[in-house]
Amino acid sequence: MRFKLMNFRLPAFRFEFFIPLLSLLAVTTPLHASEELRWQQAIDHAAQAVLAIRVDAPRSFDTGINNSVQATGFVVDAEQGIVLTNRHVVQPGPTVAKGVFLNREEIKLIPIYRDPIHDFGFFKYDPKALTYNKPVALGLMPEAVQRGREIKVVGNDGGEQLSILSGTIARLDRPAPLYGRGNFNDFNTFYIQAASSTSGGSSGAPVIDIEGNVIALNAGANMRNAASFYLPLDRVVHAFKRIRDGIEITRGTLQTTFKYQPYDELKRLGLSDENEALVRAQDPAAVGLLTVAYLVPEGPADGLFEAGDILLKINDEWVRHFISLEAMLDRHVNDDISVVIERAGKQLTLMLKVQDLDEITPSRYIDVGGAILHDLSYQQARSFNIPVSGLYVAYGGYMLSNELIGRGSVITSIAGHEVNTVDEAEAVLQTISDGERFSVHFFQLVNSRQKMQRVVTMDRRWFPASSCYRDDVKGLWPCEEWPAKTLVSKPQPSTTRFVTSETPALQRMVQSLVRVNFDMPYVVEGITETRYTGAGLLIDIERGWVLVDRDTVPTTLGDVTIIFAGSLEVPGHVEFVHPQHNFAMVSYDPTLIGDTPVRNVTFSDEPLAPGDDVWLIGSKMNHKLISHKTTVAEIDMLSLPLPSVPRYRATNLEVISLTSQANTVGGVLTDKDGAVQALWSSFGYQRNNKFGSMVVGVPVEVVLDQLRWQQQALSSAITRTMASELNFVPLNEARKRGLDNEWALTMEAHDSETRHVLQVIRVAAGSPAAAVLEGGDLILAIDGHVVTTFLEVERAAQQAALKVTLLRGGEILEVNLQTVPLDGVGLKRFVSWAGAIFHRQQREIAAQRGWDDDGLYVSWIWKGSPAAHYGVYPTGRLTELEGVAIRDLDGFVTRLHEIAGLASVRVKMISLNGKETMLTLKLDNQYWPPFELRDDGEHGWQRAGISPE
Structure with a gap:
């Protein structure tokens, strides 16, 4: 069969399509390469300024809790060593932080500013302390942000030191993210949104454009999708310039949360056509105005503003967005201002006084009975719609938690005295002696209408009492211990009567x-x-x-x-x-x-x-x-x-x-x-x-x-033991293991009802029994007397030496066993160091885990401490400190004196499964000074610091 060749030619539009496409590829390929190069240069530049920040919060304070976290920051002034990050990274309370640059050089960071409202803050480091790194400073350019702009987030995402996440700016007017009541929440600002999938560790990372400019600050993310939230930099730049120039940052407030509403909603709220026309003429791109969302009771605007009021002017200047509002308030702290609003179609002029935000932002706390107490903050009052007044319980500690007064409580009265501030509370608490009982009136933030009362016992024995304040120059919260109080007088005798019963x-x-x-x-x-x-x-x-x-x-x-x-x-x-x-x-x-x-x-x-x-x-x-x-x-x-x-x-x-x-x-x-x-x-x-x-x-x-x-009478040793855990094995099982008929009949005759044999389950490590007994041994007799009950074994074991008859591997054996004396003294001493508690190993470690008495047992670590930060863990055993073996608490305390001048130390730990780990700890004696708690028998438990001498 012959085939006819058909004439085939491409349609004109196809041909014309390919020609431009090939031309486009020829042109755009170098353009794409150029764009990649520009991004690479921008990322490389930013990476030299970015730090992976490791933060320890040693005390719970306001919205923050004691913890150790990782985050990101970046240099904005290399000469002065100023680092920008989030407010929730700087923390509202005590903070210990260090930064690690890309070349892994570590530097100490000092917190110098945390904004009371917005999620930004600043650390500072000493540039002279850097040996191998000369970081660059990134420029802040808030005006460069725009919808559709490609961005990169350069940060410590997931604690990976350096990660680069991409995204495209989708929104410039997103409401501030809500992290939950009782937590830090930003407000009175827009947020920027992009789908960059940032996660923990990227907080405080720079959001850069292709030019390498920082156009926003990464702050948060939605855990259910890829949305990430960035803080605009307008007020950040304002604060940074003042810090750089050594000028005090003033922050004003009306204790009012504003909401940006579009014009269609504003019309329903009563915006007049005249005012709408005036505003649109001034800013054609704007789509709305600020309205009053809600007020904090007893604040400057309470009784003047109402929810739904439309904000028009302050001091005759139009206020169209959050930036101009905050700029106006910050310029007029403690001043009276004229505010023009529109309410239900009526224009009103109100006079309000701008309050200093520092007055309602706590900067000191008292530590008493293990509890952390400070003034209630504006952040918390706003979250729960209560006045900014009262004593906030940031951490209940021993004294208050015993009476169910925990974190999130607000104390209003102590020992019959009304308290609205931490100063008032301190004055009352210092008059109360150790062991003395006093009344506390309080409420919980989640239910402020339900008032409660508890009777609390003052504790000055287990925990010292002190007053601490924020020092932004040193970046510390120095504390002053309270004067010692004498013990409360001995309780007076009292009498009660018991109920009667007919039974x-x-x-x-x-x-x-x-x-x-x-x-x-x-x-x-x-x-x-x-x-x-x-x-x-x-x-x-x-x-x-x-x-x-x-x-x-x-x-x-x-x-x-x-x-x-x-x-x-x-x-x-x-x-x-x-x-x-x-x-x-x-x-x-x-x-x-x-x-x-x-x-x-x-x-x-x-x-x-x-x-x-x-x-x-x-x-x-x-x-x-x-x-x-x-x-x-x-x-x-x-x-x-x-x-x-x-x-x-x-x-x-x-x-x-x-x-x-x-x-x-x-x-x-x-x-x-x-x-x-x-x-x-x-x-x-x-x-x-x-x-x-x-x-x-x-x-x-x-x-x-x-x-x-x-x-x-009391004695040091109250019992003796074979140091073995036993259980019952049925007599038929014992026969299977080789128990002969004669012994079986002997066991039956001794205990005809239970018909079982005692079996060794485990033996305490390091005991004499560990050398002669094995798991699975069947105990038949002690000193020639048949034993089938625990009580029989215990009574026999009160002798110092025993001859034990047992069945092992089908053979009857006799072993000589030394018993172990045990006392009922219990724990009488421990040492706290680096935020961990160390004491002698309890006998259960040898009995349950088979580990001999080697080193000191770690019973507890406090979050936010060096121990928690560097990986010391409860149930571990400290066996070596800076190259010297540690056997007991005396040796431990001696070694602490010897290494007192070291900033960091090496610690060898052994886990319950025998795994050895060498850790390095940087010590923090400011917030975690070493101390010892000891029961001397005569005066009871006494706490004493371990000085470096």
Whole structure:
């Protein structure tokens, strides 16, 4: 088949299209390359001025919280070392910052200005301190910003030191982003918007154009999309020039939030045709005017402005946008101004006085009882629509948090004195002695109409009290400690009466049960909860001894309060905490309860068994005592999960469960006559990183030996232990592992009901048992006596040396085991350094994690501290400081004296899984001076600073 060749030619429009396209490519390719080169030059230039900023906020203050963050800044004056960034980076309160240039040279940054309204601030560095870097200064050009302009954001996005994000300016009139009530929020300004997907770390980054000019300041972003928000630079330039020239920055306010409204909305609000024509003629590009959005109560404009008022003129000058408004207010601080508004079609002239923004921007705070208090700020008052008056709780600390007065509260009265300022509060608080109680009236910002009252106990023992103020020259907040106050006089004796009950068991116990509260000022020994309450049992009214569980008093460090009959409170003291079992002993001064009719509890010698009837006598949260008749369901091994953080965990114990029980915080199980057969105790535990508690019965024979000894005299060692955690293995399982028939019959004869064998689960590292016992060993006998219960093992272990018969790998072995003496002294000392708490390793680390006593345990770090900044972590162990091994607190304190002159130190840490890490810390003794807390036995806990000498 033949094919006919068809004549084919391109249509004219196709041909004509290709010719211009080829020509365009020929022309634009070098243009595109030129544009890329210009961008590269602009980015390279900007990168030389950009710093990755690392900020530590050591104290919560106003809208900021103590924390360590990363951000961006850039040099705007290389000769003076002035760096521009965001206000939320500079922080409203104390700030410690450093900047890292692109060549990784680090420089100290001093905060010199944070704007009270807008999200910009300035740091300063010493240019002479730079050795390897000569940064350039970026020029600020707010007039260059325009819709559709391509931009680059050069910053420390995501903490990556340098990142470059692209975008196109989409809006010039976006409302200021809202970050939530109680947080810093910008207002009375437009924001610029582009889709550049900035994230954490880019705050304070320059937004540059292709010429390398900074046209905006990156400030925030929408977490749900790519939108980023930039602050216009008009007022930034104004402030920068004054800082550069050494001129004070004045900021004025009417305590009014304005909103830009378009003309169509303004017409509905009552804008006259005449005024609209006048405004449009002056600025044809404008599309609206400012209106009053809302006012702060009792501010300069309260009662004069109304929401919806249209702002026309100030001092006969037209005000068409935020920039001219702020310029006018800043020029007339403390002056009266004439303001022309239009309200519902009527033009009004009002006289207002411009307030100094510095007057309503806090610049000092007091630190008392661990709480941070300062004047309520305009930022917070505006967010919650309340007057700028009162004492703001930036951090509740120990003293106030104990009474549920936390961050976000505003105190209006202290000890019967009205307080509106921090100065007034300081004058009152300095008259109150340590341990003295005083009333506090307050409200919470989220519900300012609900007034509340609490009785607070002054604390000058656990935390020092001081007054601090902002010094913008030095960039610090120096503090002056308050004069020491004598301890409050000893409480006077008081008397109360117990309720009566028709239930014999309850009536017998009502005078022997009390409520015990325990508050911890610091996190130690893995115990992160700080408030506890539970039932206490009077065991020696002559000495004032009260038995409690360790879920009520978990450690020795804290304040004890004992409450009688739900009426009378007296202070207490921790006598000891049992190192193994779930009980502790606290005491009170018996003279303080006057003629209150208390009596010692009576213990029963009859052990409980499943099916026995008992009376649960317990204390409810409202202090009411209840009686509940029930039955013992079973007695079985207590099995609590291993906590992720080493802390006290009850082991080697059989506990009682009931067929039914009432909801209580603790109590006792008694017979019908009120004789105690078991403690109804709360056990704390941790599962899946969540803390919980369970209440079960503890047979009284577990603690009777200890109580009899305790009645006689105190001793340093209260028990001995095999340093091993045990559990039960069924007898049939033991046979599978090689237990012969003779031994099996012997075990059955010894305990015919339970039919189990004791198994070693884990052995404490560093103990004698670690050398002779292994996990999986089955304990058969001790010193020739068969043992099948925890109590039998415990009683046998009170000897210094034991001969243990065990089954291992199918073989019967006999090993000699030295027991370990344990005391109930508990924690008696810790050292705080670099914002972390260090103390001796609690025995739970060896028992639960298998680590020997090596180094100091890190129990806590404060956010915003050098420890937090440089990676010191709780549960870690400090084993070496600046090349010297650290074994104990004495060696640690000695080493701190030796390295006192060093600005940074090397620290070796070991994690719970044995991973070693070498860290470097830059110290900050201004906000985190080292101190020691010690219980000397005679005067109780005493705090002392660790001086460099």
